[in-house]
Amino acid sequence: MKAPVAYLAALIASAVFISAPFHASAQEGKGKAEGKEKGKSEEKAKRDVYPFRGTVKATDKTAMTITLAGKEKDRVVTVTSETRIAKEGKPATFGDIATGEMVRGQVKKTPEGKESAVSVYLGQAPEKKGGDKKKEGEKKKKE
Numbered sequence: 634m635k636a637p638v639a640y641l642a643a644l645i646a647s648a649v650f651i652s653a654p655f656h657a658s659a660q661e662g663k664g665k666a667e668g669k670e671k672g673k674s675e676e677k678a679k680r681d682v683y684p685f686r687g688t689v690k691a692t693d694k695t696a697m698t699i700t701l702a703g704k705e706k707d708r709v710v711t712v713t714s715e716t717r718i719a720k721e722g723k724p725a726t727f728g729d730i731a732t733g734e735m736v737r738g739q740v741k742k743t744p745e746g747k748e749s750a751v752s753v754y755l756g757q758a759p760e761k762k763g764g765d766k767k768k769e770g771e772k773k774k775k776e
Contacts, residue, residue: 730753
């Protein structure tokens with residue numbers, strides 16, 4: 634009588650040990666799915682600010698806006714008192730923005746759907762330092 638009971642107990646114990654990893658991985662999968670949903674909302678929050686660049690077509694000092702020339706449609710960016718403006722790495726003002734000048738920076742959408750500048754950098758983007766070494770290597774190969 635003891636043999637069938639011991640056999641049955643061993644069978645149940647082995648079933649529990651065998652199924653435990655599957656149960657644990659199912660729980661992890663649930664956590665990962667919840668994490669992905671949280672990650673999407675965090676990613677969306679990061680995407681509220683995005684880059685822009687272009688040539689200044691016009692500025693409006695009363696409305697504090699910059700109009701960028703576009704291929705199909707011009708783009709209007711609002712500048713606020715909180716916008717960081719820089720030229721050649723030094724602080725600048727809205728008055729320093731000139732028509733025909735290249736600008737770049739970051740904007741965010743306002744609740745009204747307009748673009749508000751977070752930062753504006755005047756002039757061309759600085760060249761990357763690593764590019765010169767690559768060009769020198771190509772010249773040496775040609776010679």
